[in-house]
Amino acid sequence: GQEPKRRIFVPRFGDYQKVYDAIAKRLHEHDNYDDGSYGPVLLRLAWHASGTYDKLTNTGGSNGATMRFAPESDHGANAGLKAARDFLEPVKEAFPWITYSDLWILAGVCSIQEMQGPKIPYRAGRSDRDLSFCTPDGRLPDASKDGSHIRAIFGRMGFGDREMVALSGAHALGRCHTDRSGYHGPWTFSPTTLTNDYFKLLLDEKWAYKKWNGPKQFEDVKTKTLMMLPTDMELVKDKAFRKYTELYAKDNDAFFKDFSDAVVTLFELGVPFEQPEDLRYTFKSSFD
Ligand code: DDH
The missing domain is CATH 1.10.520.10 (Peroxidase; domain 1)
Structure with missing residues (x-):
C-alpha cells in the first residue's frame, strides 16, 4: 500500500x-x-x-x-x-x-x-x-462633491494630497457612461493610452458647465467633447492639489513614478x- x-x-x-x-x-x-x-x-x-x-x-x-x-x-x-x-x-x-x-x-x-x-x-x-x-x-468617492470629500475618502485609505492627485491621473483613461454613473464622456482625446494629458487639459482648457438634463459636469468650451467631474475640477481649484496638478502636467516622468507608487x-x-x-x-x- x-x-x-x-x-x-x-x-x-x-x-x-x-x-x-x-x-x-x-x-x-x-x-x-x-x-x-x-x-x-x-x-x-x-x-x-x-x-x-x-x-x-x-x-x-x-x-x-x-x-x-x-x-x-x-x-x-x-x-x-x-x-x-x-x-x-x-x-x-x-x-x-x-x-x-x-x-x-x-x-x-x-x-x-x-x-x-x-x-x-x-x-x-x-x-x-x-x-x-x-x-x-x-x-468610494462621490463625483459631485468637493475637496474635503476627496480628502476624507482617500485619507481613510491612508493617502496624502500628492497621492490623491497622482491617482486621479487615471482619468486620462476611459469615459463616463450615462447608463452607469449618469455622467457622460471621456476626459482626454486618447482614452486608451495612459499619459499626463488629464492634468494638461485640466489646466490648459477652458471648462464650463455642460448644459443638459444630467448631473452637474463640465465640458471643454473649445470642442465640447471632453468632460470633467466636479471632483476633477477640485484639482485645479484647491491650491494644495493644484501644486501637484501643475507638476504632473509639466513632467510625465514624475506623474508615472508617483502614479506607479500610489x-x-x-x-x-x-x-x-x-x-x-x-x-x-x-x-x-x-x-x-
Ligand atoms: Fe474614476 N470615475 N473616480 N478613478 N475611473 C469614473 C470612471 C473611471 C471618480 C468617479 C468616476 C479614480 C478616482 C475617481 C477610473 C479610475 C479611477 C466614472 C465614470 C466616475 C463617475 C463611470 C462610468 O460611468 O462608467 C471619482 C469621484 C474619483 C475621485 O478620486 C474623487 C481613481 C483613483 C482611479 C484609479 O484607477 C486609480 C477609470 C479607469 C475610469 C473609466 C472607466 C471606464 O469604463 O471607461
Missing part, C-alpha cells in the same frame, strides 16, 4: 506572467469594446475592489473580491463593472489556481502596462472571502502578504 504522491501547486513568477499574458491577449483581441479597449473598465474594477479600504478598522480592500456578491455588486459606484468581471471569467477558467482577488488586481496591473503606462510591481497572496466581508455602501500602495491595502515587498513581480508587457 503506497500512498499516492500529492503535489501542491505553488505558483511562481512565471505562472503569474502567463496569466498576465492571457489577459493582455484578450485585451488586444477584444478591441471592439467602448473606445477600443477593456483596459479602462478593468482598471476601474481593480480600483473599486481596493478603494473600499478603511485603515482604522482594517476592513475592505482588494483581499476578498467581495464585489462578486450583492450587496457590494449593486452599490451605485460599481455600476458597469460586471463587464470587467465577466471579461476575466475565461482567464479564471484557464488558470483556476489564481484567486479572483489576485486576478482582478493583476488585470489592473496588466491594463495600465498594456495602455502604455508605467510598470506596476505586483504581489500575489489575496484570498477570496464570502459575502459577510462586503463593505458598506459609500466608501497604485502599488492602493492595490495592496489591507492584504496580509507572505511575499515580501522587495520581491514584487514586474511583468513583461506585450510590447517590451
